[in-house]
Amino acid sequence: MKLFDYMEKYDYEQVVVCQDKNSGLKAIIAIHDTTLGPALGGLRMWTYASEEEAFEDALRLARGMTYKAAAAGLNLGGGKTVLIGDPKKDKSEELFRSLGRYIEGLNGRYITAEDVGTNVEDMDLIHLETKYVTGISPAFGSSGNPSPVTAFGVYKGMKAAAKEAFGSDSLDGLVVAVQGVGNVAYSMCEYLHKENVKLIVTDINEENVQRAVNDFGAIRVSPEEIYDVECDIFAPCALGGIINDNTIERLKCKVVAGSANNQLREDRHGDMLDARGMVYAPDYVINAGGLINVADELLGYNPERAMKKVEGIYDNILRVFEIAKRDGIPSYQAADRMAEERIASLRQSRSTFLQTERHSLNQR
């Protein structure tokens, strides 16, 4: 990847490469766009096969956060951090504190939170070095683990997608195939199980599969089989890029709705879903619950207020389908349009000069 070409193509503001030999820190903080506010996005810890893969992931995920915040109506920009390492073996206090110092150095341009491979304890370590971290322990007045709230939003968004596809938002009796039953999907399955959904699950982590089988009577399949099962809704809840040339032909569902970020490997895969008459609930609209929840910390965290906003994902998903029909475009494009229009209109209004301390003549 040619870094500057890629940054210019999607108009990224900044990429920070963090290295600390002592703690083993190798991390990339990508800030995509801060028109709407500070870039808020999670910290992913993953065993990337190459540095290039890590850069690509950070950049793609950061841009996704810009769109997620804009579409959710939040006053936040988009950013993300990837930390190269194995979350099962490579975590240490020094590692997260070292990263915390880099985040502090950005002076609030970027605020972090949990993502795949990180948890509340990791955020608490980062918090020892910087206030620019959300999703820390509730004892600090924070919102804690965002995953159950993300799950609630995905559940609500899935109901909206069912309404579009089947004419009713009841999920009772439907079959949902879930790829990856980790933090978000486990809580999502709880909601689905209560609504009498038949669950088919897969995961590369045997413990997680077993938990879903035991707790929700889910049927297990292998990670490869999940694309071939007969189901009403396919819920991608693991990693990105899984809607692609190899998988679309195999899917036997009417709806794709899940928590994973960057589900479409390329935009054209959204066109392919549309051409096959499938209802796709755009990833960053349906999975915004965790972001909405941690963003509420910036106002002084109020769980009732946050959950009320997360419920709005139902209407937001319906709004995306409306725009898609109105403009004759696939749903992923409709979501992009909704987000881009909000950023463009606020960019315009922010061009008005506002006096700040920095410009004050009193400073002379």
Ligand SMILES: NC(=O)c1ccc[n+]([C@@H]2O[C@H](COP(=O)([O-])OP(=O)(O)OC[C@H]3O[C@@H](n4cnc5c(N)ncnc54)[C@H](O)[C@@H]3O)[C@@H](O)[C@H]2O)c1
């Ligand atoms: N946690 C949040 O609040 C949140 C918010 C928005 C989006 N997301 C996105 O949702 C997805 C899941 O997040 P999470 O926090 O639940 O992560 P997690 O790590 O707890 O869960 C992911 C699960 O997917 C499994 N998995 C990985 N590769 C797989 C494969 N090829 N096949 C089957 N299973 C596989 C993992 O073993 C794990 O159990 C991620 O894409 C994340 O970026 C999470």
Ligand SMILES: CC(C)C[C@H](N)C(=O)O
């Ligand atoms: C801010 C966090 C809750 C980010 C979350 N991992 C997401 O992708 O939305």
